[in-house]
Amino acid sequence: MSSRSDLTIMRVCFIIFLLGVLVELCDGGITSEYVRGSDLPDDMPLDSDVFKVSPGPNTPQQVHITQGNHEGNGVIISWVTPSAPGSNTVRYWSENGKSKKLAEATMNTYRFFNYTSGYIHHCLIDDLEFDMKYYYEIGSGKWQRRFWFFTPPKPGPDVPYTFGLIGDLGQTYDSNRTLSHYEMNPGKGQAVLFLGDLSYADRYPLHDNNRWDTWGRFVERSVAYQPWIWTAGNHEIDFVPDIGETEPFKPFTNRYHTPYKASGSISPLWYSIKRASAYIIVMSCYSSYGVYTPQYKWLQKEFQRVNRTETPWLMVLVHCPFYHSYVHHYMEGETMRVMYEQWFVKSKVDVVFAGHVHAYERSKRVSNIAYNLVNGLCEPISDESAPVYITIGDGGNSEGLLTDMMQPQPSFSAFREPSFGHGLLDIKNRTHAYFSWNRNQDGSSVEADSVWLLNRFWRAPKKTMVVAS
Numbered sequence: 155m156s157s158r159s160d161l162t163i164m165r166v167c168f169i170i171f172l173l174g175v176l177v178e179l180c181d182g183g184i185t186s187e188y189v190r191g192s193d194l195p196d197d198m199p200l201d202s203d204v205f206k207v208s209p210g211p212n213t214p215q216q217v218h219i220t221q222g223n224h225e226g227n228g229v230i231i232s233w234v235t236p237s238a239p240g241s242n243t244v245r246y247w248s249e250n251g252k253s254k255k256l257a258e259a260t261m262n263t264y265r266f267f268n269y270t271s272g273y274i275h276h277c278l279i280d281d282l283e284f285d286m287k288y289y290y291e292i293g294s295g296k297w298q299r300r301f302w303f304f305t306p307p308k309p310g311p312d313v314p315y316t317f318g319l320i321g322d323l324g325q326t327y328d329s330n331r332t333l334s335h336y337e338m339n340p341g342k343g344q345a346v347l348f349l350g351d352l353s354y355a356d357r358y359p360l361h362d363n364n365r366w367d368t369w370g371r372f373v374e375r376s377v378a379y380q381p382w383i384w385t386a387g388n389h390e391i392d393f394v395p396d397i398g399e400t401e402p403f404k405p406f407t408n409r410y411h412t413p414y415k416a417s418g419s420i421s422p423l424w425y426s427i428k429r430a431s432a433y434i435i436v437m438s439c440y441s442s443y444g445v446y447t448p449q450y451k452w453l454q455k456e457f458q459r460v461n462r463t464e465t466p467w468l469m470v471l472v473h474c475p476f477y478h479s480y481v482h483h484y485m486e487g488e489t490m491r492v493m494y495e496q497w498f499v500k501s502k503v504d505v506v507f508a509g510h511v512h513a514y515e516r517s518k519r520v521s522n523i524a525y526n527l528v529n530g531l532c533e534p535i536s537d538e539s540a541p542v543y544i545t546i547g548d549g550g551n552s553e554g555l556l557t558d559m560m561q562p563q564p565s566f567s568a569f570r571e572p573s574f575g576h577g578l579l580d581i582k583n584r585t586h587a588y589f590s591w592n593r594n595q596d597g598s599s600v601e602a603d604s605v606w607l608l609n610r611f612w613r614a615p616k617k618t619m620v621v622a623s
Contacts, residue, residue: 186571195326210297216370228280315430318343319577321509324551349509350387350473475508502610
């Protein structure tokens with residue numbers, strides 16, 4: 155009888171020991187208890203107010219701006235005239251300026267299967283003053299339209315600046331909630347870092363490019379007034395040989411220009427910019443990136459160009475995440491991680507933002523770069539020189555949220571939740587920045603997750619302050 159009792163006790167102790175080992179190996183962070191409805195989001199119908207065409211014949215529409223040069227005092231202004239080329243001229247002036255200046259846009263069109271685009275205009279203006287409000291007008295006569303934007307402060311180590319973060323937006327009712335929530339956020343983002351997957355036009359029959367037009371009109375209320383910094387996602391590829399469309403990224407590259415030449419890139423899909431105290435590198439995970447490819451050679455030089463005494467905050471934007479713990483899209487970014495994570499750690503990248511995974515997640519500072527054929531070390535470990543990886547693929551697209559998560563929560567994961575929302579990165583000075591994530595279901599000032607980021611170059615703390623709810 156006693157031997158049976160002893161055997162039972164030994165088994166219980168062994169189970170407790172195994173549980174302790176598992177807890178140690180899978181010391182994950184917080185999995186939010188917030189439960190959201192699982193219904194797929196509905197696309198907004200074509201007669202929605204957000205898709206409304208501006209009144210007047212051939213009036214400019216789908217107006218959007220992005221940064222136009224490397225330093226930040228340039229802008230690319232883009233728009234579409236639907237039925238005729240119209241005027242190519244942009245009239246612009248500073249808030250206190252006494253006279254208007256003129257700039258001329260280029261114009262192009264493209265065809266995609268049975269669709270022909272409107273007349274797409276792109277105007278580069280790169281003689282602007284830093285930290286200034288500018289007005290601009292496009293169109294002519296009675297139907298001209300006026301907008302404005304602010305240039306950023308001149309790059310400097312202690313220049314405060316606030317970025318919005320949106321990814322995988324689409325054009326559903328949830329997409330509209332995300333954009334509205336961002337617009338109402340009292341944190342007041344000054345520019346958006348967009349993490350890829352714009353219109354989701356490729357989900358329509360024959361990649362219906364009319365849905366690129368509706369998306370352009372939908373987001374105009376924000377992107378005509380503040381620059382969105384573009385990252386290309388998988389839904390921008392639009393490679394459809396079955397209908398004769400063999401040029402990847404055709405709609406995206408025709409409609410959305412980037413200042414890639416200013417950073418020495420040969421492709422609009424990967425480039426870099428300075429903005430205030432941030433140095434932002436945009437990578438393309440759907441272009442070749444292996445050893446000696448153009449993107450590889452460009453990025454190798456790019457990290458050497460960064461001057462952390464001028465722009466202390468080094469950030470990377472890439473569509474496919476290196477670290478996340480959702481079942482879908484798991485390890486899709488693994489080959490790029492293996493290629494470049496060691497560069498991120500060596501260069502002390504502060505934060506990497508990604509989309510693609512339709513949920514939110516924030517990692518701890520970890521790396522997985524110690525592996526070789528002999529040591530067998532292939533698990534993420536805590537690394538104070540590593541970036542925080544933040545996935546914000548939760549803009550509201552029609553494919554819905556990802557709710558299946560790896561269990562138990564991996565040790566690299568600090569916070570995760572499958573909800574739609576947006577983020578804000580508020581850079582305070584060279585040492586501190588505050589990141590927050592807001593879910594759509596909460597009030598505009600409610601933060602569902604937040605973290606103080608301490609700059610890797612200027613300060614190497616032992617702990618990171620975290621607030622989560």
